[in-house]
Amino acid sequence: xxxxxxxxxxxxxxxxxxxxxxxxxxxxxxxxxxxxxxxxxxxxxxxxxxxxxxxxxxxxxxxxxxxxxxxxxxxxxxxxxxxxxxxxxxxxxxxxxxxxxxxxxxxxxxxxxxxxxxxxxxxxxxxxxxxxxxxxxxxxxxxxxxxxxxxxxxxxxxxxxxxxxxxxxxxxxxxxxxxxxxxxxxxxxxxxxxxxxxxxxxxxxxxxxxxxxxxxxxxxxxxxxxxxxxxxxxxxxxxxxxxxxxxxxxxxxxxxxxxxxxxxxxxxxxxxxxxxxxxxxxxxxxxxxxxxxxxxxxxxxxxxxxxxxxxxxxxxxxxxxxxxxxxxxxxxxxxxxxxxxxxxxxxxxxxxxxxxxxxxxxxxxxxxxxxxxxxxxxxxxxxxxxxxxxxxxxxxxxxxxxxxxxxxxxxxxxxxxxxxxxxxxxxxxxxxxxxxxxxxxxxxxxxxxxxxxxxxxxxxxxxxxxxxxxxxxxxxxxxxxxxxxxxxxxxxxxxxxxxxxxxx
Amino acid sequence: xxxxxxxxxxxxxxxxxxxxxxxxxxxxxxxxxxxxxxxxxxxxxxxxxxxxxxxxxxxxxxxxxxxxxxxxxxxxxxxxxxxxxxxxxxxxxxxxxxxxxxxxxxxxxxxxxxxxxxxxxxxxxxxxxxxxxxxxxxxxxxxxxxxxxxxxxxxxxxxxxxxxxxxxxxxxxxxxxxxxxxxxxxxxxxxxxxxxxxxxxxxxxxxxxxxxxxxxxxxxxxxxxxxxxxxxxxxxxxxxxxxxxxxxxxxxxxxxxxxxxxxxxxxxxxxxxxxxxxxxxxxxxxxxxxxxxxxxxxxxxxxxxxxxxxxxxxxxxx
Numbered sequence: 001x002x003x004x005x006x007x008x009x010x011x012x013x014x015x016x017x018x019x020x021x022x023x024x025x026x027x028x029x030x031x032x033x034x035x036x037x038x039x040x041x042x043x044x045x046x047x048x049x050x051x052x053x054x055x056x057x058x059x060x061x062x063x064x065x066x067x068x069x070x071x072x073x074x075x076x077x078x079x080x081x082x083x084x085x086x087x088x089x090x091x092x093x094x095x096x097x098x099x100x101x102x103x104x105x106x107x108x109x110x111x112x113x114x115x116x117x118x119x120x121x122x123x124x125x126x127x128x129x130x131x132x133x134x135x136x137x138x139x140x141x142x143x144x145x146x147x148x149x150x151x152x153x154x155x156x157x158x159x160x161x162x163x164x165x166x167x168x169x170x171x172x173x174x175x176x177x178x179x180x181x182x183x184x185x186x187x188x189x190x191x192x193x194x195x196x197x198x199x200x201x202x203x204x205x206x207x208x209x210x211x212x213x214x215x216x217x218x219x220x221x222x223x224x225x226x227x228x229x230x231x232x233x234x235x236x237x238x239x240x241x242x243x244x245x246x247x248x249x250x251x252x253x254x255x256x257x258x259x260x261x262x263x264x265x266x267x268x269x270x271x272x273x274x275x276x277x278x279x280x281x282x283x284x285x286x287x288x289x290x291x292x293x294x295x296x297x298x299x300x301x302x303x304x305x306x307x308x309x310x311x312x313x314x315x316x317x318x319x320x321x322x323x324x325x326x327x328x329x330x331x332x333x334x335x336x337x338x339x340x341x342x343x344x345x346x347x348x349x350x351x352x353x354x355x356x357x358x359x360x361x362x363x364x365x366x367x368x369x370x371x372x373x374x375x376x377x378x379x380x381x382x383x384x385x386x387x388x389x390x391x392x393x394x395x396x397x398x399x400x401x402x403x404x405x406x407x408x409x410x411x412x413x414x415x416x417x418x419x420x421x422x423x424x425x426x427x428x429x430x431x432x433x434x435x436x437x438x439x440x441x442x443x444x445x446x447x448x449x450x451x452x453x454x455x456x457x458x459x460x461x462x463x464x465x466x467x468x469x470x471x472x473x474x475x476x477x478x479x480x481x482x483x484x485x486x487x488x489x490x491x492x493x494x495x496x497x498x499x500x501x502x503x504x
Numbered sequence: 505x506x507x508x509x510x511x512x513x514x515x516x517x518x519x520x521x522x523x524x525x526x527x528x529x530x531x532x533x534x535x536x537x538x539x540x541x542x543x544x545x546x547x548x549x550x551x552x553x554x555x556x557x558x559x560x561x562x563x564x565x566x567x568x569x570x571x572x573x574x575x576x577x578x579x580x581x582x583x584x585x586x587x588x589x590x591x592x593x594x595x596x597x598x599x600x601x602x603x604x605x606x607x608x609x610x611x612x613x614x615x616x617x618x619x620x621x622x623x624x625x626x627x628x629x630x631x632x633x634x635x636x637x638x639x640x641x642x643x644x645x646x647x648x649x650x651x652x653x654x655x656x657x658x659x660x661x662x663x664x665x666x667x668x669x670x671x672x673x674x675x676x677x678x679x680x681x682x683x684x685x686x687x688x689x690x691x692x693x694x695x696x697x698x699x700x701x702x703x704x705x706x707x708x709x710x711x712x713x714x715x716x717x718x719x720x721x722x723x724x725x726x727x728x729x730x731x732x733x734x735x736x737x738x739x740x741x742x743x744x745x746x747x748x749x750x751x752x753x754x755x756x757x758x759x760x761x762x763x764x765x766x767x768x769x770x771x772x773x774x775x776x777x778x779x780x781x782x783x784x785x786x787x788x789x790x791x792x793x794x795x796x797x798x799x800x801x802x803x804x805x806x807x808x809x810x811x812x813x814x815x816x817x818x819x820x821x822x
Contacts, residue, residue, distance in 0.1 A: 044542035044569065048555040138722065141703035142687075182573055185688035186661035189574075189607075196580065199573030267697060322716015323697050330543035330693065337712060338548065340792045344720035408568060409577075448690060455687050456656060456703065 005127045008356025012364055017060060017357065020053075021365040024061040025372065028068015033076055033084045035213065036205050036402025039069040040328040047335060055339040056354050060361045062332050063315070067119060067362075070271060070308040071369045074111040078300070079104055079383050080228070080395055082213035082402075086204055087271035087307035089437055090279045092212060094292060094299030102231045105239025105381040107300050110246075112373035114253040114305035119366030121257050122312030127359055131320035131348065136265045138321070142452035143462050145268070147472030149446045152273065154479045155280040156439065161432035164484065170431060174439025175446065177202055184444060185451060197411040204440060206403035206412040210419025211426075211433055213399040217392050218424040228391070229384040236378035245297055252282055252298035253305040260306030264313030267325040271307035273441055276434075278306035312362070319343050319355060529589055529772055533564040536759070538594040539578035541571040544692060545712050548793035549624045549757045550594040556780050567594075574606050575599035583612055587762045589769040592620070595760035598664055601812035605820050606663040614813065615806070618765035621777045622758035622800035622808065624790055626710045627734060628669035630726045631718075633702040641727040641746045644706050645677045652683045658695035658707040659686040663820055666695060666708045669729055669753035671819040676748045699723060710755055711736060712794030729753045735791060756798060758805050774801050 011017065031042040043062050053061070073085030078095030091111065098107040140148075153171075160167020180191045181201025192198035220228075233239070241249055256278040263269045263277065282302045283289045292299050317323040322343035324330035336343055341351060348355055383391070403416035426433060453462050453469075463469045534557070538550045547569065554565040570578040579599050585591035593599065595617075598606075604614050630641055638644045648655045660666045674681040687704050689695050692713050699707030700722040711734060717723045718737075728734045730752040731744035743751040759773060780786055781799040790797050800808060 040542065044547075044567075047542070047548075048551050048567075138697065138701035141698065141701055183661065184690035188661075196573075196577060200577055201572065267694070321700070321720050321722060322713075323700075324543070324693060327541060327543070330541075333716070334543045334548055334712075334793070337715065337794060338552070338789065338792050340788075342719045343716040346719050407570065407572075409570075452687055452689070455685060458685070 005356055009360035011353060011357040012360035017361055018364060020057040020060040021064050021361045022368055024064020025068045025365050025369050028065040029072035032069035032072020034402060035082050035084050035209050036405035038085060039066045040331060043328055043331040047331060055341060056357050058335055059358050062335050063358060064365045066328050067308055067311045068369060070311050071112060071115045071373055074304050075380055078107045078111060079380060081216040083208060086208060087275055089208060089272060090276050090303045091300055094296050097293060097295035099228060099384050101295050102229045102233060104384050105377050106241045108377045108380055109240045109374060110249040110297055110301045111304040112370055114256060114301035115308040116366055116370040117253040118257040118260060118305040118309035119312060122261055122309050123359060123362040125261060126316055133265060134317050134320040137267055137317040137323050140266050142449045143466050143469040145449035146453050147469035149442055149449055151472045151476040152277055153442060154476050155277060156435050157480060157483050158280055158283060159432060159434035159438060166431060167435045171435040171439035174436040175443030178440045178443035185448060202415060203407055203412055205406045206416040207419050209399045209403045210416040211423035213395060214416055214420025215423025215427060217396050218420060219427055220388055220392060225388045227385055227387055233381055239377055239381060249297045249301040252301040256302035256305030257309040260309030261313045264310030265316060267323060268445055270326055271310040274310045275303035275307040276438055278302040319347060529769055530561050530563045532590050533566060534590055535566050535568055536592045536594055537578050537582055538567060538569045539575035539599050542569050545626050545710055545755060545795050546594055546596050546757050549795050552789050552793055553623060557776060560776060576607055582762055583617060585762045587765045591762060593760045596757045597755055597812055601809045602663045602816050605816050616763045618761040618763060619802040619805040620759040620761055620770050620773045621802060622756055622798055622805040623777060623781060624795035625754045625756040625798040626795045628665055628708045628710060628729045628753040629714055631699050631707045631709055631714060631723050632726060633699060634721060634724055638726060648677050648679045648684060652679055655684040656687050656704045657684060658698060658704055659688050661688045665753055665755035669708050672751040672753055676750050710794060770802055
């Protein structure tokens with residue numbers, strides 16, 4: 001069938017298909033805002049409904065939920081330091097800092113704009129390149145993954161805060177937490193201390209809700225915070241970033257999109273990981289890396305663009321090879337299969353109009369999400385002025401429900417409480433949360449790719465005999481050494497400046 | 505609470521099904537616990553069946569995923585549930601016949617649960633990269649014999665459908681499995697992706713993961729475990745036809761309930777499932793979901809578990 005982007009776009013503009021896109025966007029934004037309820041669970045609940053809807057409609061709704069959640073996830077991260085999705089954890093770093101400065105509107109707007117840039121660029125790349133780049137997902141075997149993960153781990157060092165040693169130890173602690181439960185490769189139990197609950201291991205959602213949300217509530221209580229932000233907010237229009245700020249945000253969005261998209265073609269590269277890496281790149285290329293964490297607009301734009309770009313990129317291996325890169329896309333694969341549609345090049349040939357309609361609807365849905373999100377900026381921003389004795393208990397309740405929801409177990413609520421205390425103590429000791437979270441996210445991929453690679457030939461030499469892993473291992477070492485050296489030097493320079501000012 | 509909200513929202517989209525309370529079972533909402541994550545064969549069986557039962561019985565039939573821990577947490581929850589016909593397990597070979605070989609000192613016997621009915625099954629298939637020198641499963645057997653130390657195969661670790669198929673394969677080939685090179689992976693779709701990327705010499709998978717890369721010419725299927733061909737692969741021989749009848753690993757799926765589930769509840773389920781699974785329209789839906797209808801009543805299902813358990817214990821040395 002001779003279908004293209006234009007005929008797809010035309011078909012996506014039918015009343016029914018616009019309706020499906022809007023329903024998907026709204027549901028996606030909703031699950032994005034609610035911590036704990038992720039796109040995967042919402043899509044799983046919708047799966048039976050997919051049998052009633054026309055296939056195009058079902059896929060448009062599902063896709064809308066998936067990337068709609070990437071928009072919504074940043075809202076609570078920015079306003080309350082509770083990431084609505086794992087993919088928005090790093091957004092909280094600078095987003096919440098901006099809220100505390102009364103710039104929540106600006107942060108929310110750039111998050112939506114960044115996501116939109118990624119959504120539109122991502123869709124266009126899907127339309128232009130499509131199946132041609134899908135094979136990347138296959139060329140990456142375990143040794144290539146190991147190289148990539150090792151390289152990503154250098155980000156741990158740059159997130160380490162004041163002490164590299166403390167940062168690395170927190171990273172290792174995160175990896176250790178992630179390794180509790182069932183050995184993912186052999187199915188044997190490890191580190192469960194003989195308890196039934198630990199057999200399932202720690203789920204990332206309650207851990208994050210504890211470290212960020214509950215710890216934030218505890219810290220606000222301890223400091224007797226009256227409001228997150230007490231000053232005036234101004235009108236909605238004044239909140240939209242403009243001029244140099246907008247330009248910096250847009251540039252970061254484009255960089256985040258590229259990083260998120262390329263990595264997003266690979267299975268296992270979750271939106272949360274690519275968001276971290278995009279943030280790390282921003283900090284490396286910035287002239288003022290020390291200002292990250294204090295409300296840099298790039299620190300919000302880049303990760304939000306990256307997580308949405310990763311969500312978009314996943315459609316390429318999914319539609320052209322049937323390879324799901326994230327759990328949510330595995331459910332979308334199920335939706336396609338139940339409707340009798342097998343992904344692959346045949347899908348593009350036989351169901352061309354369907355595929356192009358879905359791609360066309362991505363343009364429409366992303367635009368709808370931007371239109372939906374920008375006017376709401378003013379309303380959301382006012383949340384930061386709600387007295388904390390009202391807001392605090394609501395936040396706590398949302399956290400507890402969110403911790404319970406993904407696996408339906410009370411154990412996870414206690415886990416969230418436990419990590420709430422851990423997060424509070426870490427904050428008091430001025431220890432960074434980022435290495436812990438990054439270790440938790442990267443740990444399983446690191447372990448698996450290392451063990452699988454060595455099993456392939458029985459020797460670690462495999463990393464040195466294949467070009468991609470070799471290049472990545474060398475790059476990781478170079479980046480690691482230069483980062484440590486730069487930090488050492490900048491500390492030495494800072495010391496000199498301090499000494500010289502003391503003298504005068 | 506969120507789940508209820510989502511259900512309410514989805515109900516708006518769905519065909520309005522009004523709940524007429526009935527005098528006899530079932531009158532209350534039913535929950536089917538799936539011991540795996542959403543998206544694969546067990547989950548899609550559960551969701552298709554739940555939806556059909558919901559339409560038939562006019563009560564909500566909810567599918568809840570409780571993955572992880574070798575299915576033990578999900579099984580344990582159903583074992584402890586009230587035997588009132590509101591809580592069921594989407595049972596399968598891994599959570600029953602294999603369970604006490606995988607997890608030692610379980611606090612209950614595998615046979616304590618009430619077996620209700622077997623519903624669906626899906627055969628394991630042996631797959632290779634399109635450029636693989638193996639044209640038939642016999643070629644793979646020859647390579648496994650002559651070059652055992654470099655014969656890489658996809659293992660999902662320990663005891664599962666994929667590993668059962670490979671253990672049967674190595675026993676039938678007369679090769680010591682520990683001398684070959686297992687690549688341990690964490691999930692079925694990863695095994696298929698790795699094979700399609702030519703990183704492993706022989707892989708296995710079920711149709712739900714194999715279908716798409718197969719249609720994209722990224723995989724060849726050498727043979728299908730058991731004695732029947734798969735509907736989507738009319739030209740691929742079964743392992744029986746390929747001369748290895750003992751390699752018959754099937755990942756079957758069924759419904760179980762808590763211990764001492766009343767016989768009339770079991771009978772209601774049996775009657776409903778038997779009729780639904782005989783329906784041609786339902787067959788098509790299930791095949792799209794990657795599974796084949798395979799109805800058995802509770803007693804026959806239990807016999808199947810006993811038989812498979814013996815096989816598993818022999819192969820895995822449990």
